[in-house]
Amino acid sequence: xxxLRRLLATSALALLLCSLYASAATRIDLSxxxxxxxxxxxxxRLPVTVPHSWQATPELRRYIGGAAYERDFDAPVVTQEQxxxxxxxxxxxxxxxxxxxxxxxxxxxxxxxxDFEVTHLLKPGKNHLLVEVNNTPTLDTIPALAxxxxxxxxxxxxxxxxxRMEVVAWxxxxxxxxxxxxxxxxxxxxxxxxxxxxxxxxxxxxHIKVRTLLHNGxxxxxxxxxxxxIGGMQANxxxxxxxxxxxxxxxxxxxxxxxxxxxxxxxxxxDAEFRLPGDVLKTHFGIREIRVQGTxxxxxxxxxxxxxxxxxxxxxxxxxxxxxxxxxxxxxxxxACNMRMMRIAHYPQAxxxxxxxxxxxxxxxxxxxxWNMSSWQMADAGVRAxxxxxxxxxxxxxxxxxxxxxxxxxxxxxxxxxxxxxxxRDMRAFALSVDATRLITFASRFTGDPAVKTGADEACQxxxxxxxxxxxxYARAFDHVHALYPDKPxxxxxxxxxxxxxxxxxxRSADITTAVEAMKARPWMIGGSLWTWNDYRSLFRGTPANxxxxxxxxxxxxxxRDSWEVVRKLFDVELP
Numbered sequence: 001x002x003x004l005r006r007l008l009a010t011s012a013l014a015l016l017l018c019s020l021y022a023s024a025a026t027r028i029d030l031s032x033x034x035x036x037x038x039x040x041x042x043x044x045r046l047p048v049t050v051p052h053s054w055q056a057t058p059e060l061r062r063y064i065g066g067a068a069y070e071r072d073f074d075a076p077v078v079t080q081e082q083x084x085x086x087x088x089x090x091x092x093x094x095x096x097x098x099x100x101x102x103x104x105x106x107x108x109x110x111x112x113x114x115d116f117e118v119t120h121l122l123k124p125g126k127n128h129l130l131v132e133v134n135n136t137p138t139l140d141t142i143p144a145l146a147x148x149x150x151x152x153x154x155x156x157x158x159x160x161x162x163x164r165m166e167v168v169a170w171x172x173x174x175x176x177x178x179x180x181x182x183x184x185x186x187x188x189x190x191x192x193x194x195x196x197x198x199x200x201x202x203x204x205x206x207h208i209k210v211r212t213l214l215h216n217g218x219x220x221x222x223x224x225x226x227x228x229x230i231g232g233m234q235a236n237x238x239x240x241x242x243x244x245x246x247x248x249x250x251x252x253x254x255x256x257x258x259x260x261x262x263x264x265x266x267x268x269x270x271d272a273e274f275r276l277p278g279d280v281l282k283t284h285f286g287i288r289e290i291r292v293q294g295t296x297x298x299x300x301x302x303x304x305x306x307x308x309x310x311x312x313x314x315x316x317x318x319x320x321x322x323x324x325x326x327x328x329x330x331x332x333x334x335x336a337c338n339m340r341m342m343r344i345a346h347y348p349q350a351x352x353x354x355x356x357x358x359x360x361x362x363x364x365x366x367x368x369x370x371w372n373m374s375s376w377q378m379a380d381a382g383v384r385a386x387x388x389x390x391x392x393x394x395x396x397x398x399x400x401x402x403x404x405x406x407x408x409x410x411x412x413x414x415x416x417x418x419x420x421x422x423x424x425r426d427m428r429a430f431a432l433s434v435d436a437t438r439l440i441t442f443a444s445r446f447t448g449d450p451a452v453k454t455g456a457d458e459a460c461q462x463x464x465x466x467x468x469x470x471x472x473x474y475a476r477a478f479d480h481v482h483a484l485y486p487d488k489p490x491x492x493x494x495x496x497x498x499x500x501x502x503x504x505x506x507x508r509s510a511d512i513t514t515a516v517e518a519m520k521a522r523p524w525m526i527g528g529s530l531w532t533w534n535d536y537r538s539l540f541r542g543t544p545a546n547x548x549x550x551x552x553x554x555x556x557x558x559x560x561r562d563s564w565e566v567v568r569k570l571f572d573v574e575l576p
Contacts, residue, residue, distance in 0.1 A: 025278050026184040028076055030129070035176075040066040053092070053175040055537075056319030061547065062539060064167075066134040069176055073129065075122045076184055082278065083187050083217035084122060087115040089178030090350075091133055092320060093141065098130040108386065109142065110135070111348035112393035115183065117217050135174030140383050142390045143168050143346070146372035148414050168371055169549070170312050170346070171537040173320035178350065186278020187218030188242060193274060194400060195230065196437060197287040199259060201301055206259045206287045210235060210252045212274060216242040224248065224276065231256050231270040231285070261300050262286030262402045264340055265575040267361035269402070286358065286402030292439065292464050295524035297489045299363075299405075302576035306363065306527040307516065308342025309334065309553065309567075310494065312536035313349070316556045324352045329558070331356045334533060337553070337564060338571035342529040343443060343467065343493040346371050346411050348394040357403035361575075364403045365441065365467075365493075365529075368394045370410030370427075375419035384423075388430055395434045406439035407431045411493075412469060415459035416446040424459035439464035443493035447481050455484040465526065469494035472511070474518040482524055492519065492528035499550045499561065509566040516570045530567065534558070 036045040037052060039060070054060045054067060078084060088095065092110030096103070099121045107114045137145050145165040183189075193212040200206065208230060216222050221243045228235040235252045242248040260268045269284040289300050297304040311334070315326050327350060341363040344353070348368055357364050368391045370378070377383050391409070398404055409427040414420045428440045441463040452458045460466045466488050470477045474495070481490050497511040512530065519525045535552040543549050548556055553564045 025186070025280065026076070028182040028184065030071070030073055030180040030182060035069055035071040038068045039063060050176045050180060051178050051321040053173040053177050053319035053321050055171055055173050056317065056321065063174070064136055064172065066132065067174060069131045069133065071129050072126050075124060075127050076182060078119070078184055081186055082184055083117055083189070084119045085115040085183040086118045087113065087181050087183050088176070089113045091131065092135055092173055092175060092177045094134045096132040100128055109390045109393055112390070112397055119217070131176060133174055133176065135172050137167055137172060139377065140380065140386065142369040142386050143371045144373060144377060144383065147374040147377065148372035148412060166372065166541065167539050169538055169540040171314065171319070171539065175320070177320045186276065188214055188216050188222050188224045188276060189279040190274055190276060190281045191215045191247065192396060193281060193283070195272060195285045197285060199261060199287050199289050201289060204259055206256045208254045208256050212250045214242060214248045214250065216244055216246055219244050226250055226274065226276060228252070228272065228274045230254070230272040259287050262288040263300055263576065264306070264361040264363065267359060269358060283400065284358065285400065288402055290405045290439065292489060294487065295489050297465055297526045299576045304341065304363070304526050304576050305573060306341035307571040307573070308339040309530040309533040310342060311344055311533040313345060314534070314536050322350055327352045328356060330533070331360070333554070333558070335360055335362070337568045338573070340575070341527050343367060343408060348397065354398060354401040354403055358401050362403050363405045365406045365408050366394060366398055366404055367408035367411060370413050372411065373413040375414045375417040378413060378423040379419045391431065392434055395431070399435045404438065406441050406464065407435070408467065409440065409442045411443040412445045414446065415442070415444050416449045416451045416457060421459045424462040428462045441465055441467045441491070443467045443469050445469045447484060448477060452484065458484065460485055463488070465489040465491055467491045467493040471495060474515045478518055478522055478525060482522070489526045490524060491526050494531040495528055496531045496551060499563070501550065503559065503561050505561050505563050509563045512563060512567060513570060
């Protein structure tokens, strides 16, 4: 992993930015029909179309456990100089992959892409693929069964532990939830790339730094000759020799004149293309500066005061399987509601969502996996290692999107404890070792805990800007957070109210209005992210009998509630 650490290390706080939208000389789609699905305790194999999430089927709505997906496919014709990778955009949450009766590998983490080289496991003609999937949460999976306490329960158990364990509040969908494909390239191929663009705002120039990771999947050492066009500039990389089965990191730096900045108001993107004789990677990148100055968050030197909403990744019919059309539908409607900045969810997002945010000037704070962990979970070495694995995968997948302005190291964990404070300190350092170009925060709900007398008593001391989840009594709560951290900007990662049934939600509209007006009245508050954009299915305690939690401005079928128009007007603010 040392090569990845080197690849990710950087010192500028202003900005990389690219989003991979094509890689591999040949991509063979294995999605669609032709798959079968069989839950572990069932004798019946059902035909399904992949991507697939089994809890989208009413009969399996509450099924937590294992299942097997199988399909046959014809092997591609390849030369001796080529390699084949079996690529999954995401499997939720644990995958064990078998090809022609041979175990290929395993992967944990339900929202990130992964692949395995399978060249020597393929055979001429028909090949058989088996994917075992399990979505069972435990105390040390990511996300884990939550044990974080509620404040008034703290005195009852060690470390403030809750009296019960909780499954995540969103539906823990299982399945092969994103596309599957075969990638065919020459033996030396492009594994990943990072473009960092540090603007000089005064002189309208930018320093471009590129780091590209190549891999030799062949049986002998090989020469690599990488060529690239980056923002219209030709990048000359040194030729390098790569040992069999090894990686090589190549770098290039240049100066881009007369730069066109990426912003919320004008989300301009540059193109880049990286070429090897048997592989190509196309991408886009943006140039912008994001930094904190006192109690302000500055985008290209202009203060940010923007609003948005958390969005649960779920479609009423398809579950966690989200086509690009579904994402465009939702993000377009959010944009029409003037939503421009948000901690979008508690887990990594589909690339189509971040691509949309890149193209339309939305600021996103991705988060990976620490949902309501207790102190003992955050102190556990195994939990820490598994979370870092998922966080690294998310960052390497998303690090090049200009829309991503900060990384969140968790949500509502016990941040008033020594273990919570140490987690934030340590995971801040870890995240910056992977990508030092972005800000670090987390969503706290313990700033109002009786144990928190000063800012040093709570983990937000390690956030570049304070993020808080606040429900009710908004003005007093916001002022208390500011008193704890008078020199930091404050962003509200969650606020809102459980809605009345149906389309009319007057009480909720009034609650949101009170919250937003309190934010706008305080210059040190940089905005807020409503909980939530959409109603969502859940197994969480307190969920209505229909299995849907009605927190949304829109229903699970995307019908607007009255609050949608109220929020559209409240969120109509000047863009930086």
